[in-house]
Amino acid sequence: xxxxPIAPLNAWRALRRAAGFAIAAQVAxxxxxxxxxxxxxxxxxxxxxxxxxxxxxxxxxxxxxREAKVGEANWIISTDATADLAxxxxxxxxxxxxxxxxxSSALRHGYVPLVGNPKGAQxxxxxxxxxxxxxxxxxxxKRLGLPLQDSVVTYLVRGELNAANTSLKSHYRSxxxxxxxxxxxxxxxxxxxxxVGVEKAVFDRWxxxxxxxxxxxxxxxxxxxxxxxxxxIAASGATARSLQPVLLxxxxxSPSLVKSGMDQLATVETRDYEYVSTLGYFxxxxxxxAKVVDAGAVAELLGTGAIYIDTRTEAEYRAGHVPQARxxxxxxxxxxDTDFDAxxxxxxxxKLPQDKAAxxxxxxxxxxxxxxxxxxxxxxxxxxxxVHWFRGGFPEWRNASRQVAVAAKP
Numbered sequence: 001x002x003x004x005p006i007a008p009l010n011a012w013r014a015l016r017r018a019a020g021f022a023i024a025a026q027v028a029x030x031x032x033x034x035x036x037x038x039x040x041x042x043x044x045x046x047x048x049x050x051x052x053x054x055x056x057x058x059x060x061x062x063x064x065x066r067e068a069k070v071g072e073a074n075w076i077i078s079t080d081a082t083a084d085l086a087x088x089x090x091x092x093x094x095x096x097x098x099x100x101x102x103x104s105s106a107l108r109h110g111y112v113p114l115v116g117n118p119k120g121a122q123x124x125x126x127x128x129x130x131x132x133x134x135x136x137x138x139x140x141x142k143r144l145g146l147p148l149q150d151s152v153v154t155y156l157v158r159g160e161l162n163a164a165n166t167s168l169k170s171h172y173r174s175x176x177x178x179x180x181x182x183x184x185x186x187x188x189x190x191x192x193x194x195x196v197g198v199e200k201a202v203f204d205r206w207x208x209x210x211x212x213x214x215x216x217x218x219x220x221x222x223x224x225x226x227x228x229x230x231x232x233i234a235a236s237g238a239t240a241r242s243l244q245p246v247l248l249x250x251x252x253x254s255p256s257l258v259k260s261g262m263d264q265l266a267t268v269e270t271r272d273y274e275y276v277s278t279l280g281y282f283x284x285x286x287x288x289x290a291k292v293v294d295a296g297a298v299a300e301l302l303g304t305g306a307i308y309i310d311t312r313t314e315a316e317y318r319a320g321h322v323p324q325a326r327x328x329x330x331x332x333x334x335x336x337d338t339d340f341d342a343x344x345x346x347x348x349x350x351k352l353p354q355d356k357a358a359x360x361x362x363x364x365x366x367x368x369x370x371x372x373x374x375x376x377x378x379x380x381x382x383x384x385x386x387v388h389w390f391r392g393g394f395p396e397w398r399n400a401s402r403q404v405a406v407a408a409k410p
Contacts, residue, residue: 036071036094036233039087041078043099043225044151044181044199050079057097057251061227064250068243081150094230099152100222104277111228112240113268115247120224120264121276122200123156125217128188133195136164136217142194144172145187148179156219157197159279165286167338185211222276226268283373283391284338289380290362290387295400298322298361298390306359306388309352311371318407322363322397325405328352330364330371340374347378356383363390363397 038061042053054077065073076093078084081102087093088106096106100121107113125144127133133142146154154177161167168175176193178184181202187193195216206213227247234240244267252265286292293301302308302324310321311330321327328351334340352360360379364372376389390396398404 034071036065036073037076037092038073038095039076039078039084039093039098041081041084041096041098041102044147044153051077060250061095061097061247064243064246067250068239068246070239070243081152081155084150091230094233096228097225098228099225100273100276101152101155101279103223103226103228104273106228107270107273108277110231112231112234113270113273114227114229114234114240114244115251115265116226116268116272117224117264118266118268118272119221121152121156121222123153123160123197123219124200124203124215125157125195125197126184126188126203126206126213127195127216129212129214131194133214133216136160139195139216140171141173143192144168144175145184145193145196146175146177147181147184147198148177152222153181153197153199156222156276156279159276160217160219162338163279163282163285165284165288165338169339185213188213220275223268223272224264278367282367283370285391287373287376287380287389290376290389292391293361293388294390294392295397295402297388298363298397299402301359301361301388304359306361306386307353308361308363308390309372309375310394311347311362311364311375312369312394316365316394320398320404320406321394323403323405325363326351328375330375332371332374334374336370340370342374342378345374347375349378349382352379352382352384357385359386359388360384361388361390363393366393366395367391369393 040054040057040061042050042057058075062073065071073095078098081099084096084098084102085105088096088102088109088111091110096103096111098106103111103113103116125136125139127139133139146157148154158168161171176187178187181198184193184196184198185206188196200218203213203215229240229243234243248265248267298308302322308322308325309328310317310325311328312321313329314327317325317327328348331346334342334344362372362376362379364370372389372391372393376387379387
């Protein structure tokens with residue numbers, strides 16, 4: 001058989017390479033032009049209002065995406081913020097239009113905020129004036145009415161209770177959820193609810209209409225309905241910078257958009273979500289029987305002979321710790337919640353000082369770490385009388401430019 005000529009073979013290979021490059025370029029172009037996945041959750045509204053708001057938001061957003069040359073989109077309407085929270089972790093969607101608690105979760109998992117109402121959501125716990133309740137403590141053991149469980153109002157109320165070192169389950173005799181916030185006023189009127197949680201705008205409307213209601217507790221303001229984009233997309237071609245002014249123009253001023261919750265729009269920053277992002281995620285801000293201390297107080301306590309208990313893992317301790325700290329790991333398997341089941345965890349109380357009057361400091365990896373909270377609570381229940389909880393933990397100590405010790409490798 002004659003050998004294949006070299007020149008034609010090289011030409012054939014070159015042709016194949018060229019064809020391959022052309023196909024690859026075509027695939028890349030198709031991929032770049034692939035529609036964005038946009039999830040729209042209009043928030044705390046009735047089913048018909050949600051559908052109407054979704055259609056208005058979709059039309060305005062579609063126009064904005066085209067004008068900013070971001071591209072077309074696949075649209076998804078959602079009425080389940082709980083499910084949306086899970087999709088932020090998996091980055092299933094390119095753009096979220098959603099209430100503050102969904103957007104704040106997205107910001108922790110690779111998204112950047114674009115536009116929203118910086119102070120659009122605020123929860124209020126409401127009671128009838130003749131009930132005589134004036135503080136959150138007065139509502140203990142009462143019957144509570146709330147919007148649906150994935151409502152931003154319910155999220156804010158639950159988070160504030162958590163921050164006050166209690167929970168819905170332990171603080172109230174019963175909790176009922178209703179689809180419409182105005183139905184909660186009826187619940188108060190017919191005495192089926194002792195207190196209810198609603199948006200401040202709803203409470204203000206009730207009070208302006210002459211209803212005999214009073215605010216027992218108010219959360220801090222959280223952003224309203226907002227738009228967030230996956231960071232990898234926002235960073236390409238300065239997409240966020242080009243899209244923000246277009247979104248502001250497209251979503252501002254229309255009466256129908258105002259009804260959908262996109263009123264008083266502005267560019268928003270990650271810091272606008274700091275408050276809502278800590279609720280239901282961070283530890284409580286107080287612990288009965290223990291004193292919450294900061295890095296300065298910890299340094300003073302160590303100077304007077306207090307014992308510092310580091311409840312983190314051995315690997316974390318070896319990487320860096322507060323000088324004089326003793327490692328007593330809290331092995332955590334229970335939920336990160338004030339209703340946690342301590343029986344699921346392991347903490348060796350025998351490694352604490354025998355003197356129950358000795359000052360002890362418990363710490364771990366910051367306000368979102370529950371190990372030191374649970375260890376402090378265990379010490380209080382065991383009878384220790386000078387329990388100091390360093391809620392900011394090692395990150396606060398390090399950020400305060402305090403001395404850090406590193407353990408030798410085993």
